[in-house]
Amino acid sequence: MKEFVIDYRRQWEIQSMIIPGIIFMIIFCYIPIYGLTIAFKNYTVIDTLSSAPWVGLENFRIIMSDKYFWDAVVNTLGISFLKLGIGFVIPIILAIMIYELNSGRFKKFVQTISYLPHFLSWIVLGGMLITWFSTTGLFNQLLLSLGVISQPQNILLDAGKYWWIAVLSDIWKEAGWGTILYLAIMSKIDPTYYEAAKIDGASRLRQIWNITLPNMKSIISLNLILTVSGLLGSNLDQTLVLMNSQNRDKAEVINSYVYRMGMSQGDFSYATAVGLGVSIVSVILLVTANKITSKLNDNQSVL
């Protein structure tokens, strides 16, 4: 103990740099984690965290029979799996295509353009989407002039198409940005592999299949794990700006439901219970994805 105090006293200067960070984490990260206990309480506006009465799993029981919650679950899973299925592959293909470009200038141009949408906020992009899809907007104009449709129609008001709007707009925004990491990894592949393959007469597609992709296996797995673990928790900004009274049934996701129940209706305990349930499922997803990908990677855990 004495040694402990002496060490701290000798290191006071360096400790004085770290301690504020630790205090910050205790206040802004650990107190909210402790605050999760209100999921097991009946918290009302007049209560404090400790005065609210415990109700056990009551909130979770109500969730199970809540139709709106399950609608939100279906939408979240539907949108997220579409994003995963399409949105995960496209950056890989795009990165390979950019990597295979010979012209340096065009390469740089494509990269610059494709990163740009990532820097738009969802609010800005939401505003743009509303303009593009309006009856006089770009989207209808294109389809009209191509003769695909005969009457302009605002597809943002069409609930049946909402999932695709959510998925495709997300891909449009993030696909280019997603290539950065892959391109960084590819730039480290030893060029002699390709030269050897060329001498053996391997086609370009063969080279991609047998050299480029295997070299990216571990980073692809890592990315997959991170994407899967975040499956249930995304989409809040996007949903808040694109949801309207017409497409609500198909647009509500778990996060926006938590927002509505907690912030608009003041049902803090219930909303926290929903959030907690989602976090637990996310951790399970993370662990499962890690197990599966480590099997694929010759039993080496990526995390």
Place this chain on the structure above:
Amino acid sequence: MNGKVAKEDLDSRIFDTLNIILLVICTVIIVVPLWNVIISSFSSGKALAEGGFIFWSPEFSLENYRAVFNDSSIWQAFFISVSKTTIGVVTHVFFCAMVGYGLSKKYIRGRKLYVAMGVITMFFSGGMIPTYLLIKSLGLLNSFWVYIIPALFSFYDVVILMNFFRNVPDSLEESAKIDGAGDWHIFLKIFIPLSMPAMATIALFNGVGQWNDFMTTKLYITDQSLYPLQMMLYEIIVQSQTQSMQNIGGSAVIETTTKGVQLATIVITTLPIVLIYPVLQRYFISGMMLGAVKE
């Protein structure tokens, strides 16, 4: 033998051509919609109401921008956006660098515990409601500081900076210590100037995040004088959405005016990002490498 090489050449050339065509299509898909928004924002209300243009507006006008700039609340929002971004970035980077520097020293007491505490925060959080209750009990609701204080720290950024500081040669620190410099002095006078590239990357990412953030406002701010640009734009969008839904077939004039205002606000909100984008691009690639590829 020669025939085989020629065939490969041809295959390769077909591959290259297809590749270029596809990538040109990709860039068109990104550029045309963005261009359409810009061109629409400079269109008169009449042109917007009729629509029917993609690349070039039939009637140019500055009326949308005039309407936006005549509204004093946009200046207020711009001021809030700029101040929360600059103050937020400076304090965030300094705070993370300070903690990262401390943790980069292997010999300090309690280091394992500190790092473990940090790693836990990367995977678990209280979520929206417990965080809201905390912010409320700290008295940060409807305060400018809610943009700054909760955003001070991020363990991801601490880890990136920690790794960067570790690569600075120890001899620099030792010789400074021999000259009688303390840790704070070494940190401020030696490590900060040496770590500018890493700190610039984090500053730029954090800056974009601050500029684009609207959830903080949506959750914690009801006072309109504290609205940043993003929140103002959100309000305009929601307003025009409900209006156009009530007025299906109704007065088209109102709809196009808000549409024009919306477009001009979109462009104004995005402009600063686009302006610093060239600077940004130079840094972020090396920055991504810094955080992701550790070899």
